[in-house]
Amino acid sequence: MTEPAVRRPKALAFDVFGTVVDWRTSIARESAEFLARIGRPDIDPHDFADQWRRRYMPAMATVSSGQRGFVKLDILHREMLEAVLLDRDIDVSTLDPAMLADWTDAWHRLDPWPDAVAGIARLRAAFPVVTLSNGNVSLMIDMARRAGLVWDAILGAEYARAYKPQPAAYLATADALAVEPHDVCLVAAHHSDLAAARGCGLMTAYIDRPMEYGGARAFDADAAQHWEYRADSLTALAEQLGC
Template identity: 45%
Template sequence: MTTDKPLPRAIVFDVFGSVVDWRTSLIDELTAFGRERGIKADWVKLVDDWRGEYVPSMKRVYKGELPWTRLDDLHRASLEKLVAGQGIRGLTEADLAHMTRGWHRLKPWPDSVAGLTRLKTRFIVAPLSNGNVSLLLNMAKNAGLPWDTVLGSDIFGHYKPSPETYLGAARLLDLEPGEVMMAAAHNGDLKAAQNLGLMTAFFARPTEYGPHQQYDFEATGAWDYVASDIEDLARQLGV
């Protein structure tokens, strides 16, 4: 399929929830881990609450309550808080480190690898994520994500939706913002990118939060492309 719409030179992707299924991945891994270690906990609640700490922990950095902190370290601090609050006992330092690195081992959605592989034949493809570079590299190796480069938040010293992330991606790729497309399953991420002149593509992940999903079931903005998944985005872009 060919398109009459403008085409980007690079496509940068949100990762957590958009490219990888963080919730199912972590629930499956921690449930198996708890069984192997003989540690009882409500692992589903822990995973949901852990993700619930994601935005609040980054906001503390935005507000200056914390210095710049890698996402790995925010994840670890949130995990320690939740383990204590939920009364989960028997975890060693090695256990906590292993659990935190579970975010490095997230599984892709079924269409992600095939869709990215198709897009890579014509466009630069990269994550533009709040994850740190080492997290994203390990995730890519583990999940087979065929990125051309990795744009982690620690490169910019900022988390999305700070302008430094979106504009920094264009700068590092030596492109104008309008030559870069932000692709995500989150309308808010796309709005921030669009406001800075980037192209946008939306594809829904309606099961990202399981039964707790409250929004992002459909496109709510005037995005350049709206697709059913990453393979459909590739089709719309002519690859």
């Protein structure tokens, strides 16, 4: 018995960190330079990147829980950076504020995965492609211009004033596109993100990025489900969608 054909989406919404860009390698590369500048080349830059990213979900949870009002991810990234430095017994007050700002902006300078630019271009030939990221608009624009990524719109957390996995982030994206949630397909490398999108009625496309965490098992691997689409690259997803 053959499986029923998967319904074709009307638009594709992309998670960005980890799905489209390689945040870990990029942040480690940039952090190595900054750590050397502050006299701490002994700190492993990949471990530093992991520690910085590990504070991502808890930081957003303070907004989602109502403990604080909505703030852009750039602000959270700066707070997370200072927390990681303090954990390493580095007195942030002795560091140049301009350098800390530039270090925070490393998240604006992430490299795309090798298939990302070509894959998104192929998909964009057949579908509207938008971001559905927790990254703020200026961050997404800087990253896209540097990496050569072309989006039809920058949507997600700042537009919705809500961080994923809050339903508002997914539903506001569908509303902005003037389509029903079930007509939007979230493209993501994270099972937890896809599960939250599915809970809001969106279609799902899983992109396998085994090196997002340097080969380590993803934190949400146990949340895997049977997603509508599954591919090991964005170009492979384009093939599946006939682009």
